[in-house]
Amino acid sequence: NAGVTQTPKFQVLKTGQSMTLQCAQDMNHNSMYWYRQDPGMGLRLIYYSASEGTTDKGEVPNGYNVSRLNKREFSLRLESAAPSQTSVYFCASSEGRNEQYFGPGTRLTVT
């Protein structure tokens, strides 16, 4: 079992470029999440998907879009990257609203 996987591990973008962060889980979990983590801010929820076919905004959704492609995969898209989106992005999954399991993260720098 790989658990939760994320690609890419690292990415550097120029302001205005777009990219999609990929996440997949093999634990057959219904719920999936995208967080960002900045120094001193802790983990902040961007978007989540309680089940296949549904997505909802979290605490900091502006500048992001998501797609729940199927039960396994949940992607995060930055349409026009800004320096304020420089962060570490974590994907997580859970069964219901219980403990979450995290992927290894994507370190994104926007210049």
Add this chain to the structure above:
Amino acid sequence: RKEVEQDPGPFNVPEGATVAFNCTYSNSASQSFFWYRQDCRKEPKLLMSVYSSGNEDGRFTAQLNRASQYISLLIRDSKLSDSATYLCVVNKYYGGSQGNLIFGKGTKLSVKP
């Protein structure tokens, strides 16, 4: 009061010491409580769930005080490998249903030889 509040530390302790972390939460209706561990530049990993009666896993003991809305984590006989940031996690609970998890900002622990 912040939703989940922790002392940021850092806690610098010698090997073998006992160290305790505290956490307070604001939503009295919260139902689920966890401690996560996050190593530097790594993802958070579940350390243990916290049950009403308190629970222990080896050198780690977690306790919950619902009346005071307070959670604690005790680490006995600290090891160098315990050095990490410890995140207190509580679920939101509103409108009669369980919501998403809220993560504290974490308490940094550094265990020295």
